[in-house]
Amino acid sequence: MSPAEPRPPRAPDGSADAELRRIHAFVAAFTRRKARRTVEVPGGFAALDDAYALSRGDNHVLIEGPTDPGALPARVDEVLSHLPHRAVYVLDAATGEACREPFARAGYACATVVLMRHTGPVPELGGAREVELAALREPVAESWRRFLPDVPQDVVHCLVERREARRRGAPDVRFLASHDEWGQPASWADLYLDPDSGLAQIEDLVTAGSHLGQGHAGVVLDTALRTAAEAGCPTRFLAALADDWPRHWYERRGFVPVGSVHCFERA
Template identity: 45%
Template sequence: MSDAQQLAEAVSTFRRDFARRQAARVVEADGAFAVLDEEFSGSYEHNQLYVERADDPVALAGLADELLGGLRHRRIAVRDGALAEAAAPALLAAGYTHDVELLMVHRGPLPAGDGAGRVAEVGIAELRPAELEQWRRWLPDSTDAVLEQLVGRRKRRLDGADSVRTLAARDEDGEIGAWADLYVDRASGLAQIEDLATAEPRRGRGLGDAVLAAALHRAAAAPGHRLTFLVADAADWPQHWYARRGFTPIGRTHAFTRS
């Protein structure tokens, strides 16, 4: 196994363990498990099927129906590329879409600035107004109930890793303009930057860069730090933004979703 494959395996294990730790309920299956959360039933993150192996890839849609049957959506996360390729025809025929995620590790030097004075750790309640407003922009046709779930689910993440912090940068008027989560696992030495976002009216002001820099510095300062990673959509532009800031793809994972 190459170094990149070993890192991708470690990153995938980190994400799998995070999903288990933050889950309200876990249902085990042969080669797979489902995470479930009735309070946030509309959150794909908190209600999905993780597949490690499958003797019959064609049967994954049926397994998802069995374990996620009470939900209005389906999401199946697959680590192995060969398994995803084998399962794809049947899942696409069943109405699923197929998304590819890039696992990206920070290889470059730390940014010159660490965000001091501009970026600080914030609590869930403090972030809520800015995050809720941004979700309204992303999903203008969603109901208030759905948007409340998407914001409220953040509390579950506090259980996902040894250290879970939300970092935010304030604009000149003192309002939060960008934010991201930082998850740190002491045993593996891995850190994940997740959910990096900049409020649309406040883009182009360096707020996202400030949050990313602060997260990278804080991750590197954690005892036993080994690497910092993030996940990017293989079909979307942020991967290139991250690449310019020192992140390198080391592997891919797959997600099949039916809304």
Template identity: 35%
Template sequence: MPDGPLLHLIEPASWRAALSEGVLRPPSLADVGFIHLSTPEQAHLPAERLFPGRRDLALLVVDPQRLRDPVRWEPGVPEDPASMRFPHLHGPLPTTAVTAVVPYRPPAPPVLPGPDDPLGRALALQLSVAVRRAADVRDVPGGVAVSDARFPRSRDDNRLLLSSPVDADTVEDTAAGMGWFARAATLRFPGADDVAHELAQRGWSVEEIVLMGRPATQVPGGERAEVVPQEVVHPLWERSWRELLGSGRDDVVAELVDREFRNDAVVAVTDVVVREEGLVVAAGQLRVDGGTAAVDSVLTDGAARGHGHAGAVLARILTLAADAGCDLVVLEAAGDDWPRHWYARAGFTELGSTWDVFAPAQTGANTDSSR
């Protein structure tokens, strides 16, 4: 039978529910005793039968070596070719066997990273989370545009995600046509640095985003970091955004804090903090998406820096990722800032880069947009 990954097509809400349970148990498991899987060459068949015309679905990339129950190759429906056999999992699907979750938006072929491809898995997570949480997703040259009118000044929620090569003119023209407060794009394709540098010459702001990864292992030193409900972190986030944006931006700060709930709607989010005298002074976030976890939003109050709080937060996050059964932890770090080197000392290695580009503010335009 074919080697390589197996796939399962799913609605994002069903995948999020499975992340909370740790296993996926679709109705077919009770009805016929197995879960329908497919090879990459077969995925279009269940899509056409079960979800005709749908382009908001996700493909779970399953590593067969991580399954506990047998996979049997059996006939599909009578309409399928007589010689075709489909992989059927005779038991629940552990979420940790899913090494990547990728958008399914035919006719564009999905990019399916292997379990031993940390860069591919990091890129898949970067794209998939943004697409799954977006209020609106549109096809554009080179990729997709994600938008959310609830957060108009969030460049993280209103941007182009370009995974296939395009030139600088295409980036400019496409971004200009979106009607956003700020024109923003993430360039994710080989050779994107050349396009980013050309945009920089045209006045765009350019930031290299270094993708980093390490194995998920239990790490000592996180005992004083605690898991909390996300609203406990809001005051720290508010202080951090005010420090960055300056005074008089309370409406922008409120929008940037309010947007954070959208992540837990698509991946399993855990917020970790350290307190000094009861006040939250450091925090970080773990996002689990099957066997891949991500570190995000690690920050420390200015007055509390130098006390090892961020290290305690990171140690607790890595331990939680290992406890959740993840094998890979990834993150994004600014290419020109010191945290990149701090993460390297914590065992993260550089996997590759993407490029965030932001158009210069137009006269009279709102300039409060933030990542």
């Protein structure tokens, strides 16, 4: 590693691996608490919620430990047989790599998500404020119609309403938004806080199409970081697609990669 490269942040015991294990544990615990029901599989579990059956984020298999990659696609078919989709998220990078070939043979596409921890200074100012879900319902629906213009309305409805389930995922769940001059949400994100573990996750940071490039996302991100620090969460992290531009935007704002998650999906 050259002196110019950002170094992975260290956990209290001096191990970057230990810090990543804490983040993995947070993600797995959040997923279990959020789910309406779970089904154990070798190395992990299926998180299920029939109220949001069209949402892959609410109906998927999460692998958090050792598993048999070759046997996993068949096991996923079994536990997700009632759904129109298949989705599997593998937290350990080496296990994820071992799963690539079996899932490719089974017709899955693979994407890599980078887990990023904030290592820069905590912003002095924020500017966003906490909002209720009702205030986000229409702008979130509009954003999904922009991202997925061809999906049916019932899918959009599911993707909007599923945010309610996230309240169960962490001890303290907040929805933050930056507003335009007319008081309408221009950018928003979730903030999941667990002060007892010292971890906080920033998730689903989105800006309305009519407000892109106006700085609203930065306002929301700064507010989330400041709020998490004040809540006693020194480990603040988020997830970003490895090959998409937001990853580099986060890097410029003090985030560094600490691990990756393999995401296997099939319609």
